[in-house]
Amino acid sequence: MTPPEHLTVQGPEDILGFIPHSLGYWPADSLVAMTLQGRRLGATLRLDLPGPETLADPRDYARTVRDYLRADQHADAALLVFFTNDGWMDLPQTYTGLLAALQAALGTSGMPVRDAWYVGDTYWRDAYCSDRSCCPLPGRPVEDIRDSRLNAEMVFRGSSVGPPPDGGTQPQGSISVEDRAAMQAAEAAWSVQLEIRRGSRVQFDALLGFWEGLLGSWTGDALPEDQQAFLRASLRVPAWRDAVLVMAAAGMRTAQSGAEQFGIFDAGCRLAPVGPGVPETLPGPGAASAGAPGVPGYGEVLLGLEPVLPDWRRLDGLDRILEQLSACGGQAGAAALTGRGWIAWCRGRGSYAAAYLGQALEEEEGYRLAELMLELVRRGTLCGWAGRKEAAWQKFGPEAA
Structure with a gap:
């Protein structure tokens, strides 16, 4: 996440108060690095703090941090925050070598x-200040951060700081066994009808039309159970699942063109389309020819390379819908969680992406897209949009003031 344009930073407490809002949670045992563009905050990066073996020679770790931050092409400085409670009084000795390695790697890269700073559960202090008169030990109270002006402004704008991404319950935890079984039964009934229409172009157009209409009109209320069952069933078809993700980010024409290019349609499949509210799902939008000039491919969209600016409003809406659809688990739940993992990765929230993708694999062992996405996240690969300030997701949108 990149910060809104009109936040005012008056001191370190404001900077430190922004980090949990940027990540979505208060980090622990973490290094957080932030880029600066002149006097403006840039991108935020979180990594696990290294263990003793890495601390003995932290140069590779420092180069990894540098390589991540290079994605912000306009960065001209960096800020570092060590979130830890271990050996609080001895932190300078523990992290002197790492701090020096980071200074060297980042300094030579502009x-x-x-x-x-060091930040613990109770205190925080400046990593460079050793003057007890202005930096008394054990440090300043963390309440200074929680009560900072910027933190208050973020809360006023509607931001909240939740639990760490690996600390929540499984999405189906609040669903009763009976409701879960009923949803999966309704989903199975829809799947029978959709399975024989996998090659139908008119079913594909009707399905995407339904999703597009939902993204354009949904107010955040719980979806009717029949709609949830239908949408869950649609996500069980990999080509349709991918088309929904691509459509949300890059539009209907891109989703249709890619489907044509993959050759998923069977001209002999002439069954009438099905879905909740048909004929509201008809007619489907007009077809786009495969590989049409100026239309990005699925791979370019899924890696965040195209379009130049994704439709973040629709992606945010899709994320909230997928949250509902993931609640009853199963293969459809794995598909929904994978979609949420992809959206989190697109937003630059690697910790959340890894958590969602891990939950997807718990629901459906070997779920291929989740495995591929998790490998990207673990390698530290940045989504193309997250690496460009003009395209990166902003929690409050560019109009925030």
């Missing part, structure tokens, strides 16, 4: 470290 991003000199401007400031660094």
Whole structure:
């Protein structure tokens, strides 16, 4: 996430108060690195703090941090924050080598470290200040951060800080066994009808039309159970699942063109389309020819390379819908969680992406798209949109003031 344009930072407490809002949670045992563009905050990166073996020679770790931050092409400085409680009084000795390695790696890349801090559960302090008169031990109270002006402004704008992504319950935890079974039975009934229409172009257009209409009109209320069952069944078809993700980010024409290019349609499949509210799902939007000029491919969209700016409003809506659809688990739940993992990765929230993708694999062992996406996340591969400030997701949108 990149910060809104009109936040005012008056001191380190404001910077430190912004980090949990940027990540969505209060980090622990983490290094958080932030880029600066002049006097403006840029991108936020979180990594696990290294263990003793890495601390003995932290140069590779420092180069990894540098390589991540290079994605912000406009960065001209960096800030570092060590979130830890281990050996609080001895932190300078513990992290002196790592801090020096980070300074060297970032400094030679045009991003000199401007400031660094240690933050624990109770205290925080400046990593460079050893003057007890202005930096008394054990440090300043963390309440200074929680009560900072910027933190208050973020809360006023509607931001909240939740639990760490690996600390929540499974999405189906609040669903009763009976409701879960009923949903999966309704989903199975729809799947029988959709399975024999996998090759139908008119069913594909009607399905995407239904999803597009939902993204354009949904107000955030719980979807009717019949709609949830139908949408869950649609996500069980990999080509349709991918088309929904692509359509949300890049539009209907891109989703249709890619489907044509993959050759998923069977001209002999002439069954009438099905879905909740048909004929409201008809007619489907007009067809786009395969590989049409100026229309990005699925791979380019799924990696965040095209379009230049995705439709973040629709992606945010899709994320909330997929949250509902993931609640009853199963293969459809794995598909929904994988979609949420992809959206989190597109937003630059790798920790959340890994958590969603891990939950998807718990629901459906070997779920291929989740495995592929999790490998990208673990390698530290950045989504193309997350690496460009002009395209990156903003929690409150560019109009926030």
